[in-house]
Amino acid sequence: MTLQLGEKHFSAAQPESAVRRIVTFRVGDRTFGIDVGMVREIKGWQATTPLPHAAPHVRGVLNLRGVILAVYDLRTSIGLGQTEATATHVIVVVDIEDKVAGLLVDSVSDIVDVPVSAVRPAPDLERDEHGLIEGLVLLDTEIVALLDLAAVIRDGGVEGLARTNRAA
């Protein structure tokens, strides 16, 4: 039933044949995905400057060619503690509305095309847990959880961003 609702929801906006191109990345043994259009670039881990009294999932800020952006630790967001960042870790730089943010993940896996109809809404259980998952995609070998990026960034009480986003 929920599946049908999901299909309806998407078909309202897009034709049946539409596909979403998704970048997938891993944190621990889980795979997440976001629309490729949101990804500005992918870069190796780089030391961040911590912010005083920030939420736990805010790793700090870094300099991306003169722009200062905050890096959010996805592992912390999903409740698995802080990432022990090494040179092999990856920061996915994303555009969210008019802001730029970094998402710290273990590795980027792939870019896949997913028919819109294959996206299922997140089960309530997932949603309850963190409210970060916008939907699920079943691939041959794994389940990709599509992230609601705004929620990832907001989660943990980064009021500043949430507030300014609302204002914008």
Next chain:
Amino acid sequence: MDPLAELKQTFFQECEELLGALEQKLQALDEGSTDSEDVNAAFRAIHSIKGGAGAFGCTELVAFAHVFEASLDHLRSGRVQIEDAPIALFLRCSDAVADLVSAARNDEPARPRPDLLAELEKVGQSAPAAAPAAAPAAAPVRAEAPRPAPAKSDDAPPGIAALGNLLAMVEARTAAPTPAPAGDGWDDEPASAAAPERSGNAIRLRIKPDSDLFRRVIEPRVVLAILPSEDIVSVACDLGQVPPLESLDVSDCHMRFTVMLRTPMSVEEVHGKFDFTLASEEFEIEMLAAPANDDAAPAAAAPEVSQGVAADLSAILARLGPAASPPATPDIAPAPPASPAAAAVAPAAPRPPLRPPANDAAAARQRQAVSVRVDLDRIDKLMNLVGEIVITQSMLVECVRSLPYDVHAKTAEGILTLSRQTRELQDHVMAVRAQPVKAVFQRMPRLVRELAQTLGKEVKLVLEGENTEVDKTIIEELADPLTHMIRNSMDHGLETPEDRIAAGKSPEGMIKLVAEHRAGRIVISVTDDGRGIGRDKLLAKARSRGLVGQDEKLAPEEIDQLIFAAGLSTAEVVSDVSGRGVGMDVVRRNVESLGGRISVDSEPGRGCKFTLALPLTLAVLEGMVIRCGDDRYVIPIASVIETQHLANTPIEHLTFGQEVLRWRGEVTPLYRLGAVMGSSGERNENIIIIAETERGDNVGIAVDEIVGQQQVVVKSLEANYGTVNGASAATILGDGLVALILDVDSMLRLAASGARHPAPELKLAG
């Protein structure tokens, strides 16, 4: 936007500046300046407004400006002594002009001001008889009429308004091909005024403009319009220079003109006229025949000839002219009747030009060249790029430092030069963005005048530090809070003259508006010498509104701060000036959203002082890089008073763990940066930085190490993240890592609130 509308927009922008200049100069005169340059500048400002207004068909504005200009001209010419001038009237007139401009801008009907006009017209008449009325009747009265659009270069205003003048001139020339009546003002030559029969020098003028004529925004018709049309015998255009079509650049001027003149002017005078628009190699003037005094034929023939020629000229001009609708000829109000005494003066002693014309022309050209309007976006991009270079350069410095100097001495030297140049570049780009707060301050005198009238109070406004520069974006944000603060002071702070006398003060209240740079911010204070904040009333009201508990005890200073709470007004009578106290809480919110702060100090019976501190956005600041644990921070040098070793400073412990130190005989609170900001790693906290807060208090901040001092580029944290308590912004250090720029006041608040209640302000604002 179509080009005409765009031009019009530019004109109104210029008007703002011109009005500012006008008001400022009048203000100077009001304060007792007798500098004729102030009068001239005021005259020029109103003249430029009039010129532009004429070009855009703002008839009411032209009519008013014209009369205003005429009365100012009385001052300029010395017919009315500056000391005797009704400056207050002029100030009201400048307000009226501002109203007319804004009416024209918004296409609203303008409010006619016959009252002011009538007063203005009296200005010249009441002039003291400077010259004995020797020949009152003999003087041609028209000669006294203010010139509609003087072509004299010392009057030539820069920019669009100038273009307006020229357009108006061309219009007038083409519209009236008949020989103008004597002394119509096209030139100041008394000779021409006295020469109804046209004889004079036969002069051939060849104009061969450089091909870049159009790009200099000069048009042939503008060039030709310089000449009195009655002097022109013929105009021929040579198109021989036009290249084949395939190589024709339409933005090049290929026209050559040959103009035959019969004029009372000498070659030099003609030269002087063209000097203004054309380079000297662009025209040739040749004397063909000297005037034959006994030659009556040209005199008789001239009017017909010039009629015909003028028609030809206007035909040429019509062909040359753009399709755009011609600007309306200024609808000039009747000239004020010149007093006989005044009229006698001018012809007797024609006013000498203030400066040699050649210099004037050069100066005018220079004025046009130095002022360029640039989109703020472009400067922003430039600024960002320069910021990048500064960071890259400091990275380079760090790289070179790690290399053996003897091997790379040359590199080091080069980088040193680069550093200097980068810094210079940065300074210049910053300077482009920076503007004196004058732009906002100069709007305040009018506000005060109007309010004083409405409220029946006598107020003197004192401005200080008008030249304090601040980023343009901040300038724009200043106007609203300042207006509110001044309104508040005028309405609630200052008493009526009777009350003031009763309180033993002078009947005239004072409001002082001061801008200065302090602690890396711009601090603007509004001080009045009124009654101060009525604390009892304020507290009672706050209690009745439930903002303060019934039993809660507040320190006097805390009560004062209630003025920023929403919905409180101390005025017994709610006026339409500052309303129901919505002012100050809105001000606070706006100021805080800009990353600034506002505070109030009040002394009952003595007055009240609002202090507004705003960041100098985008500023590059001189910072001290400090280390605390593993983290580095930048503290603005402007906030630092001195640094010292902890060992030399006795520390005492108060209750609740607050530490204080004795510094210069004062008890100064000490904060440990690492603890406040939650720095990681081990800390020794050996160094104490004595810093200054915006209120002027001193605090000690304990850190581990001073790494160095350098110029840092301020990078916004808000752009991609949000407000960070304790920091005003961030910067990028030489190794590419980000360091927070500490904000001493925000840090103290963070320390006071403790990490238990992070960011109470944030929640308020959200």
